[in-house]
Every structure is written in C-alpha cells, then in structure tokens.
Amino acid sequence: MLDAVREGLAGAEEVLLAVSFTRCSGLQLLIDPLQEVARRGRVRVLTSTYQQVTQPEALEALLEMEGVECRVQGGPTGFHSKFWWFRGKSGAECWAGSSNLTRGGLATNLEWNIRSLEQARIEQTRRQFDALWGRSDVLPLSRELIHRYRLHRRPERAAPTPLFLAADELQQTPKPNPAQQEALKKLAELRERGERRAAVIAATGLGKTYLAAFDVAASRARRVLYVSHRLEHLTQAMRAFGLVLGKKHLGLVGGGREESDADIVFTTVQSLRGHDTLLGRRWDYVIIDEFHHAEAPGYQPLRELIEHAFFLGMTATPERQDGHDVLEWCNWNIAYELRLPEAIDRSWLLPFHYFGIADETVDFARIPWRNGKIPIDVLEQELSIETRAELVLEQALLRGFDGPKRATVGFCASIRHAEFMAKAFNARKQTAVAVSGNQRVEEREEIYRQLADVSNPLEWVFVADVLNEGVDIPAINSLLFLRPTDSAGLFLQQLGRGLRLFPGTEVLTVLDFVGHHRSSWITLQALHDPKGTGARVDVTEGFTLKPPRGCEVVLQTRTREILAKIRRLTTRQRCDEAYRLLRDELGRPPLPVDLWLREELPELKDFRGAYGSWLKCQQAQGDSPAWAKGLPEEHPVHQLLSAAETDWQAQRVGPYALLWGLAAHPDEPRAGYEEFFRRYPQWEGEHASLDSSKSWTTLRKKVPAAVFTQEQLASSIITALGSELLEQVEGRLLYTVNKDHQERHGGVLRTPSDLARYGQYTRPEIVRHFGAQYDPARHNMGILWFEQRGVIITKLDTSSAKEGQRYLNRFITNRRFSWSSQPKMTRTNEAGRKVLEHEGRGSTLYLFVQGRSHEPALYMGEARFVAVEGNKPMAVTLKLDRPVPADVQRELRVELPDDEDLT
Incomplete structure (x- = not known):
C-alpha cells in the first residue's frame, strides 16, 4: 500500500x-x-x-x-x-x-x-x-x-525488565538464541576437525558475548582470557559470563582492579601490555572482543598466548579501514557469519527507516582535509552552530520515533561537539545529555538506564568516542548521524546500536545529515544489500540501492541532488582522490594491495582504466619511485609490474606463488615458491609440487618473455629495483591473491533455503549456498549439480562472449525462461536427460540470471522443465515458481508479458 x-x-x-x-x-x-x-x-x-x-x-x-x-x-x-x-x-x-x-x-x-x-x-x-x-x-x-x-493517554508498553541486570537479579539461566545455536554448532564442528582458531562475524545485537560464554561452557575450558579495548565492554561481558557460568570464578584486570588469579579473566588490552602474570599463564581459551582492532600494536603480545589455546575472534565488521586482514589471526577460519541484512531479514534485529536529510548549514567545500579527513578541531567548530542544531531538532521531531518513549542517540564529531548539541537541545526545552569516554563507566551506565526508563524525561544522548561498539542499550529507537562518516564499518557498528529487539518498538528511525563532502556516499553504500529484497531506491542514475527486507531508505530531493553532484566525478578524479587519501593515511606512496577491503574506494581495475598502470598513476601524483624515472614503458620492469597487477583468472594460486617466489629469490624460484606457502599458510590447500603444476606455463603466458631471460632479470629488474622488487610485486599481486582466497576458501557454507529471492549473487556465493567452496576449475559451467540440486547460472546478454559461446537466453513471459544449453548437451545423453527428467529423478532446478557479463546474478527461484526445442544445443523452456515482479524486470532491463497459464 x-x-x-x-x-x-x-x-x-x-x-x-x-x-x-x-x-x-x-x-x-x-x-x-x-x-x-x-x-x-x-x-x-x-x-x-x-x-x-x-x-x-x-x-x-x-x-x-x-x-x-x-x-x-x-x-x-x-x-x-x-x-x-x-x-x-x-x-x-x-x-x-x-x-x-x-x-x-x-x-x-x-x-x-x-x-x-x-x-x-x-x-x-x-x-x-x-x-x-x-x-x-x-x-x-x-x-x-x-x-x-x-x-x-495510558503509557505504552515498556521493557519488562531493567537493563544491565546483575546475576542475582535474574531468575532464569539464559538460553542460546537461534543465531547463537547456529554458531555454537559451527564452532563445535570446527573443533572436531582439530581447528584451534576461529572467527565469528555476527551483526551487532545478536549476542556475541553470550555466545562466547556458551561456547566456553561447551568446550569445558577452565582457564579463559577475555580481551577488549574498552573497560565497559568487559563489565558487560562479565555480567553475561556470570549469568551463564556463575560469577565465582570471574576476575577483572583494569579499572583499578587486579584479579589476575581468577579462572576466567577479563582484561583490557592496555592492562595486558607488560602484565607478566597474564602473559605468563597458559590459557585454554582466548577471546578477543571487537576483533577488528586486533591489528593494533597493543594486541601483538596475544599472538604468543594463542599458540596453545583455542582462539575466538568476534566482530560485526572484520573489514578495517586501513585494509589489514585481521582474519589472518584465526587462519581465515570463519566458523559463523551472519551480517546485518540477513539478521534483519530473519527478524533477529529491528528493521530501520533511514532518512537522508540535506545539510547545507555547513560549507564542507571550504574545509581543508588532512590525512583523508577533516581535522577534528576544525570539524567540531564548523558543526557546532545554532542553525545546524535547529535543523537537527526540527527534522528529528518531524520524523519521530517508534516505541514507548523517545530514546535517541546522536553520534558527534568530538566531545565538544557532543556537549554543544546537548546544551543546544536543552535550551530548546528538550532533555539531553552528552556522554564521552572521559566519564566513569558507572556514570555512563546510569545515563543509559535513564534513557531506557519510560518514566525518566531523558530522551537525547549525544556521544563522542563511545557507543560505537560493545555496549547494549536495546531501548534505543532513534539515531542521529551528525558528522561525516569515516568508514562503512564504523557506520554499521553505530547503526547496530539501535537494532536490538525491544518490546513496543517495531522500527529504528535513522537520520543522516548529508553534506556536500567526499564521504557522503559511504553510508548509502553501507546500506546497500545486493541480496536485499526491500523496496529498491533509485538514488542517482546508475545506482539503485537495495535495503534489507522491511527497511526503507528515504532521500530528500535536495539530498539526491547533492549525491548526484558528488557522483559526477570522473573515474580519474575519484582515483586521484582515493590515491591521495591513502597516501595521507599511510604516510607513504600506496600500492594496489592498500585498496584491499576498502569498499568505499575505487577498485584496482578503475585505476588501470584511468591510467593504464599503477606506475603511471604514481607518476601523475608526483610519486614516481627513483628507480622508475627514465625507464621506458617497454622496459621489463614496467612489463613485470603491470602483469603483477592484472587478474589472470588463474584456477589455482600456483602461478601467483611462482611470481612471488621469483621476486623473493630470482636465482632460486623453487625456494621462493615454497616460501610463499610458508608465508601465506591459508593457501596450503592449493600447494602443489612445482613439477606437477601448470604454474610455469601460466606465468609465461601472462608475463612478457623478456622478463624471463636471466640476463634481463639480473641487469634490468634486480638492478632497477634492488631490494624493492618483492615489495613492489607483492604490493600488486596480493590484491588479486587476497580476492581469490576470499572467493575460494573464505566463505561460510550455507544452504539453498538461505537464498534471498531476487537477491544478487556472485558465482562463489552461489556455490557456497549449495554446501561447497568455490573451485574455478570445477564450478565455471552453465549448470552445476550438487547431488539432487541443479543450479543454472546464465546471462541474457552474451554479445561480449567469444564466438561459439554466444547463447540465446531469454524470458518468454514473466514465468517462463528459455535457457540455451552448451553444445555438448543433448536430449539423449546423461547431461541433457538430467535436466529434462529432473522431476522424475527427484531433482530440483534453481535458476540464476545475469543481465550482462560481470554483473552478479539474480536468484529467480526454483524452476521446472516444461518444453525443449533443438539439440546440441537445446533450447530448454523452464517455468518459474513465481512471476517476475516489475521492479526485477526493470533491473534486468526486460519488459515481460504476463504468463496466461498460472497453473
């Protein structure tokens, strides 16, 4: 309606x-x-x-x-x-x-x-x-x-119990919720396989802390170390563990307490540093909360502690803004993964209504950016103005909230900004308070209690450097984003503060004040769910946003105009901006691998399209390495590095490992090849003998022949780059290698019932939904079989394919699809009969359709065979179990007649 x-x-x-x-x-x-x-x-x-x-x-x-x-x-x-x-x-x-x-x-x-x-x-x-x-x-x-x-008016229903219950206040022992039950099963299976390191990636609000307590009980570990970077995370974790395990054996190290002799110790990473007792103990189970922080220097002493313990890293967002891959800590074993959109879709978190409000009270164009960000002192001064506070209050009151009382959190740029907003709201007859990490934990928790109390007048809490993660206040029903967003991960963590289920609240209201600055698109990109089944939003030409099911994204007309103006930057302009941002962050000229896990930045292919190669990009930015100056483009160095930053579509990691090995040991490529697998043990599953692999053959196809002569290697490459050879090759190669590992080995296996109809899926994601890890050598066919399940992955526009591979695939009606088989499939051979006789054999067909090459495929649902024409190839008519909706037709760029036979 x-x-x-x-x-x-x-x-x-x-x-x-x-x-x-x-x-x-x-x-x-x-x-x-x-x-x-x-x-x-x-x-x-x-x-x-x-x-x-x-x-x-x-x-x-x-x-x-x-x-x-x-x-x-x-x-x-x-x-x-x-x-x-x-x-x-x-x-x-x-x-x-x-x-x-x-x-x-x-x-x-x-x-x-x-x-x-x-x-x-x-x-x-x-x-x-x-x-x-x-x-x-x-x-x-x-x-x-x-x-x-x-x-x-009688009061609306409120929370049945207060927040922050102590163990002796709860009458029942908590039981695992459905998400925790799934994760506990996966962790048990992982331990049974002999694995001792694992990551759990679960959206904020699904109860990762309780999950850790339940798994500690299941593993029967006696000596447990729980590490976080904030004290208030630990106090809440101790409450959870106390409710599950009893608080007799729990101890805290930090905040003035020194209880390091307890069986289960909760410590801040700051307290752990240099703590001989904790570092000297042998632990059965080590947990790092908010695991995405683990690449920070303070966490490094933990590496030794987890050598002999079962290790669990927990986070909602493993992607770090600096591009570091923290999953290396747990050998890339993801025991369980449930991201925010799927949690909302399964009704385990609240849906949200997001409103993009045009904010023109601040002229961001005149504010200087340093190190990829606006300096905090400048930002807080620009944001702390009465006209902006008036805009925020006006829009917040206009959009309202859902719940027994308003419980709004505003994320601010700094403590001074938070204090200004609280003062401005109080001056306008609102009850507001500022909260920061400078306050004692007990003081902050008292404010959170007041916010959740229906009878308390407090309605607005403005925060700085707290509530980004690790604190549970289910009563929150409205969020204000009052500063430019630094990263998609941080935005999703802050969004998660308001998504916990709470009696009397059906939806979270989110107000984001969108200004004309370079990071305005980050939040919308974070909200986009390729598998989302919510109402599609045409943001600007070329970008349709899909929110999770039950969620709404509402953009003011002026907001769309602001976003369109920012998006009008050319690919080269966006690459220039991204390069400078990375250089400011890193303090050195960036390499392609620095783009890894940075979804808000252009991809490497965009840089190559804009410049031709990374070296040419560096030259345009005034960052040419000393060894590159004066070298002609046809020089083997240029050819080698250009090849190293190209995705070879290799079916195995061997060719990349060999190139890495040549860069590490030009005179002993075999030794270098073996060293790659020691350096990157996550690839051990594809470690083959250099004699039996096709690595040399592939390498010679992809890298110009001039690079492989011993004279050229010695005189041209080693002389030009010296010790930088490995750094330069690795900094390019790992961009592709990391992506390949994520596709082949980094995903969590799922079932077909987890598929979202009309959601977008890559081929590796499709394969994982049928219980297998993607193998490019086996899973690049038009139809894949997983026991009694046939998966058809096809595209409508095959004009860009090689001659002989241009098949005629098309929708006939909104329920019938004509699929062209491969030429070797006939009506009489086993491959063809498996499709034509699938119902009689008890098999199910699943149809995925791409609009064009390189686009994700949309899951169209189950299909059944109804007719066939021709042979070698066959034109197989399939009938879908549901008609294709109009908005999906637009996404696929088709306009379909209704199917007359609806039986």
Missing part, C-alpha cells in the same frame, strides 16, 4: 486522508511527498484518538507540517476509517480498506484495500469526507488538544 500511496501523492494536487490510527512509523515515510503536495495544492488529514493508538508525537509532526491541515476525532464514537483520496491533473482515485497511517498498515501487514476510479464514487466519497471533517466531535489539531490527549 505504501507504493500505491506514494504513487497517488506523486501527481496529486489535492489529498484527503481519513485514518483512525496515525503513528510516526507510517507518517515519517510520507512526510516529504505530503509537504510537496501541500506546496502545490491542498492536503487534509483526518485522524483520531480512538483506542489511544495514535502517537502524540505523530500529531505534533502533523501540526508542524506547513500547509497540511489536520483534524482529530475524539469523543465516544469509535472511528475506524481507512480512506485515501488523490486528485491530480490526470484524474482522481480513492482507496478504502484496512490500511492505517502506520508502518504495519502501509508496508508490512497483510492489508486489503480497494481502489476506485469511478467519477461518481469519487465525488460521493469526497462529500462523505467533508461531512466527517465538519462533525462536532472532530476538532482542529492544536497544541492544547495534543497536551490533553497526552495527559489522558
């Missing part, structure tokens, strides 16, 4: 709404289009206080909406109307049914509404609306009316 209402508002000049219930969760999705109609015509909204479901805050928002007239029905008569009426230049329409102005009524509930285009009916309903509008029990909306309603 939300789509129907938005479509009606888009061209309307007059709007009439009569709804019994109005809540912020529904109104906030229509604020901008309602205001646009009010600017060009007339909007009247009639709602009620019937059953006290309507939120006072939603009435306040309606009162503040310029040009929107609102009246409220009260009194003894029940008011249960659900009526939507739109008139524009192209005509009028009206709807009546069951949808209120709520999130459930518009977007998530099963509702039934009937549309009419009859002129007589439209006039009749308008007269009926006018009659309702003029009833004696219908009053104009006013502050006095809202005040009286609020006084007499």
Whole structure:
C-alpha cells in the first residue's frame, strides 16, 4: 500500500486522508511527498484518538507540517476509517480498506484495500469526507488538544525488565538464541576437525558475548582470557559470563582492579601490555572482543598466548579501514557469519527507516582535509552552530520515533561537539545529555538506564568516542548521524546500536545529515544489500540501492541532488582522490594491495582504466619511485609490474606463488615458491609440487618473455629495483591473491533455503549456498549439480562472449525462461536427460540470471522443465515458481508479458 500511496501523492494536487490510527512509523515515510503536495495544492488529514493508538508525537509532526491541515476525532464514537483520496491533473482515485497511517498498515501487514476510479464514487466519497471533517466531535489539531490527549493517554508498553541486570537479579539461566545455536554448532564442528582458531562475524545485537560464554561452557575450558579495548565492554561481558557460568570464578584486570588469579579473566588490552602474570599463564581459551582492532600494536603480545589455546575472534565488521586482514589471526577460519541484512531479514534485529536529510548549514567545500579527513578541531567548530542544531531538532521531531518513549542517540564529531548539541537541545526545552569516554563507566551506565526508563524525561544522548561498539542499550529507537562518516564499518557498528529487539518498538528511525563532502556516499553504500529484497531506491542514475527486507531508505530531493553532484566525478578524479587519501593515511606512496577491503574506494581495475598502470598513476601524483624515472614503458620492469597487477583468472594460486617466489629469490624460484606457502599458510590447500603444476606455463603466458631471460632479470629488474622488487610485486599481486582466497576458501557454507529471492549473487556465493567452496576449475559451467540440486547460472546478454559461446537466453513471459544449453548437451545423453527428467529423478532446478557479463546474478527461484526445442544445443523452456515482479524486470532491463497459464 505504501507504493500505491506514494504513487497517488506523486501527481496529486489535492489529498484527503481519513485514518483512525496515525503513528510516526507510517507518517515519517510520507512526510516529504505530503509537504510537496501541500506546496502545490491542498492536503487534509483526518485522524483520531480512538483506542489511544495514535502517537502524540505523530500529531505534533502533523501540526508542524506547513500547509497540511489536520483534524482529530475524539469523543465516544469509535472511528475506524481507512480512506485515501488523490486528485491530480490526470484524474482522481480513492482507496478504502484496512490500511492505517502506520508502518504495519502501509508496508508490512497483510492489508486489503480497494481502489476506485469511478467519477461518481469519487465525488460521493469526497462529500462523505467533508461531512466527517465538519462533525462536532472532530476538532482542529492544536497544541492544547495534543497536551490533553497526552495527559489522558495510558503509557505504552515498556521493557519488562531493567537493563544491565546483575546475576542475582535474574531468575532464569539464559538460553542460546537461534543465531547463537547456529554458531555454537559451527564452532563445535570446527573443533572436531582439530581447528584451534576461529572467527565469528555476527551483526551487532545478536549476542556475541553470550555466545562466547556458551561456547566456553561447551568446550569445558577452565582457564579463559577475555580481551577488549574498552573497560565497559568487559563489565558487560562479565555480567553475561556470570549469568551463564556463575560469577565465582570471574576476575577483572583494569579499572583499578587486579584479579589476575581468577579462572576466567577479563582484561583490557592496555592492562595486558607488560602484565607478566597474564602473559605468563597458559590459557585454554582466548577471546578477543571487537576483533577488528586486533591489528593494533597493543594486541601483538596475544599472538604468543594463542599458540596453545583455542582462539575466538568476534566482530560485526572484520573489514578495517586501513585494509589489514585481521582474519589472518584465526587462519581465515570463519566458523559463523551472519551480517546485518540477513539478521534483519530473519527478524533477529529491528528493521530501520533511514532518512537522508540535506545539510547545507555547513560549507564542507571550504574545509581543508588532512590525512583523508577533516581535522577534528576544525570539524567540531564548523558543526557546532545554532542553525545546524535547529535543523537537527526540527527534522528529528518531524520524523519521530517508534516505541514507548523517545530514546535517541546522536553520534558527534568530538566531545565538544557532543556537549554543544546537548546544551543546544536543552535550551530548546528538550532533555539531553552528552556522554564521552572521559566519564566513569558507572556514570555512563546510569545515563543509559535513564534513557531506557519510560518514566525518566531523558530522551537525547549525544556521544563522542563511545557507543560505537560493545555496549547494549536495546531501548534505543532513534539515531542521529551528525558528522561525516569515516568508514562503512564504523557506520554499521553505530547503526547496530539501535537494532536490538525491544518490546513496543517495531522500527529504528535513522537520520543522516548529508553534506556536500567526499564521504557522503559511504553510508548509502553501507546500506546497500545486493541480496536485499526491500523496496529498491533509485538514488542517482546508475545506482539503485537495495535495503534489507522491511527497511526503507528515504532521500530528500535536495539530498539526491547533492549525491548526484558528488557522483559526477570522473573515474580519474575519484582515483586521484582515493590515491591521495591513502597516501595521507599511510604516510607513504600506496600500492594496489592498500585498496584491499576498502569498499568505499575505487577498485584496482578503475585505476588501470584511468591510467593504464599503477606506475603511471604514481607518476601523475608526483610519486614516481627513483628507480622508475627514465625507464621506458617497454622496459621489463614496467612489463613485470603491470602483469603483477592484472587478474589472470588463474584456477589455482600456483602461478601467483611462482611470481612471488621469483621476486623473493630470482636465482632460486623453487625456494621462493615454497616460501610463499610458508608465508601465506591459508593457501596450503592449493600447494602443489612445482613439477606437477601448470604454474610455469601460466606465468609465461601472462608475463612478457623478456622478463624471463636471466640476463634481463639480473641487469634490468634486480638492478632497477634492488631490494624493492618483492615489495613492489607483492604490493600488486596480493590484491588479486587476497580476492581469490576470499572467493575460494573464505566463505561460510550455507544452504539453498538461505537464498534471498531476487537477491544478487556472485558465482562463489552461489556455490557456497549449495554446501561447497568455490573451485574455478570445477564450478565455471552453465549448470552445476550438487547431488539432487541443479543450479543454472546464465546471462541474457552474451554479445561480449567469444564466438561459439554466444547463447540465446531469454524470458518468454514473466514465468517462463528459455535457457540455451552448451553444445555438448543433448536430449539423449546423461547431461541433457538430467535436466529434462529432473522431476522424475527427484531433482530440483534453481535458476540464476545475469543481465550482462560481470554483473552478479539474480536468484529467480526454483524452476521446472516444461518444453525443449533443438539439440546440441537445446533450447530448454523452464517455468518459474513465481512471476517476475516489475521492479526485477526493470533491473534486468526486460519488459515481460504476463504468463496466461498460472497453473
């Protein structure tokens, strides 16, 4: 119904709404289009206080909406109307049914509404609306009316128990939730295989700390070390472990406490440094919380401690802004992975409504950026202005919240900025407070209690350097992003603060104040879920955002214009900006591997497309290495390094290992080849004898022949680069090698039931959903079989393929697809009969369709064979289990007729 209402508002000049219930969760999705109609015509909204479901805050928002007239029905008569009426230049329409102005009524509930285009009916309903509008029990909306309603309205449902329960306050021992049960099973399987290192990647709010406590109990470990970088993380972890294991054997090191002789010790990484007792003990189980910090220097002493212990690293976002791969700590063993979109899709976290608010109170263009960021002292000064505080409050009150009371957290640039925002809100008759790491843990936790307490007036908490991770406040129902976002990972961690399930709250309200600066796209890229089944959002030309199911992304018109202007940068401009950002961060000229795990930056192929090679990019930035100056492009050094930064599409790591080995030991390539696998043990599964592998053959195809003569190696390459040879080759090679490892060995195995219909999947992701790790030597066929499951992966546009591989694949209707088999498949051989007879053999077919080459494939659902034409190749007609929706057709660039036979 939300789509129907938005479509009606888009061209309307007059709007009439009569709804019994109005809540912020529904109104906030229509604020901008309602205001646009009010600017060009007339909007009247009639709602009620019937059953006290309507939120006072939603009435306040309606009162503040310029040009929107609102009246409220009260009194003894029940008011249960659900009526939507739109008139524009192209005509009028009206709807009546069951949808209120709520999130459930518009977007998530099963509702039934009937549309009419009859002129007589439209006039009749308008007269009926006018009659309702003029009833004696219908009053104009006013502050006095809202005040009286609020006084007499019964409180909404609140949390059944207070936050931060001590062990002796809880009557029941906690039990693993569904996500924890899945992860515990995977950890047990991993230990049974003899593995002693593991990572759990799970979205904030799924209970990673409790998971660790449950697994410690399951493993029967006696001596356990739990490490975090913040004291308040440890105090909450101790509570969790105490509830699961009992607190008799728990001890804390840090914050003035020294309990290092306990069986289970919780310590900050700062306290661990130089602590002879803790570093000298032999542990059974070591846990690092917020594992993505593990590459920091303070964590290095832990490497020795985990040699003889079972090690668990826990994080919501393993991707670091500096590109370091922390999964190396656990030998790339990901025991369990459940990212935020999937957790929302499975209803284990709250969905969100994200609003991109155009912020032009600050001129970011005139602010100097240093080291890839705006200096904090400059940023806090620019953000701490009254006009911006006024904008933030106005928009936050307008969009409202969902829950028993407002519990809003605003993420600020600095302590001074947080203090300014709290002071500015208090001056505007709001109850607000600033929180920072300078306060004692007990003081911060008391503020969090007040925020969660329905009877406490505190509604706004502005934070700096806290609440990014590791603290649980399920009562939070609204977030404000008040500074440029540094990274997608940090944004998702902050977003996770408000996604925990909480009684009386159905949706998290998120306000992001979008300015004209280089990082404005980061948040939208973080929200994009390639497998998302939520309402698609056309942000700008060339970028359609897919939020998770049940989530909404709403961008103001001006916000879209700001984003479009930023996006108009050419590929070369974006590469220039990214290169300079990396150079500022690293303090040295970057190499391609520094782009790894930096999703907000252009890819290596973009740099090669813009410049031709990384060396040419460095030359354009004034960073040419001394050895590169004066060398002609045809020099073997240039040819070698250019080849090293190219993805060879190798089916095994051997050729890359050999090139690495040549760079490490030019005179002993065999020794260098073997050293690669010692240096990068995650590739041991593909370690083959150099004599039996095809590495030399592949290498000679990919690297110019001039590089391989001994004279050229000695005189041209070693002389030019000297000791830099390995650094330069490795800094290019690892970009591809890391990507290949992630595709082949870095994924968590899943089942077909985990597939999201119309979600986007790469081939490695598809393979993992059928219980296997991707092997490019086995899994690059058009149809793959996994026991009784046939997976067809095909593309519509094959014009770029080699001659002989251009197949005719097409949709016939919105439920029928014609798939062209490979020439070797016939009606009579086993390969063809497995497809044509799949139903009789008890097999299931799954169809994935790409629009074009190099695009992810969309999962179209299960399909069954209905007809075949031709032979060698066959044209196989498949019938889908559901019609292809219109928005998916647009994504695939097709327009399909309906299928007449729906049986």
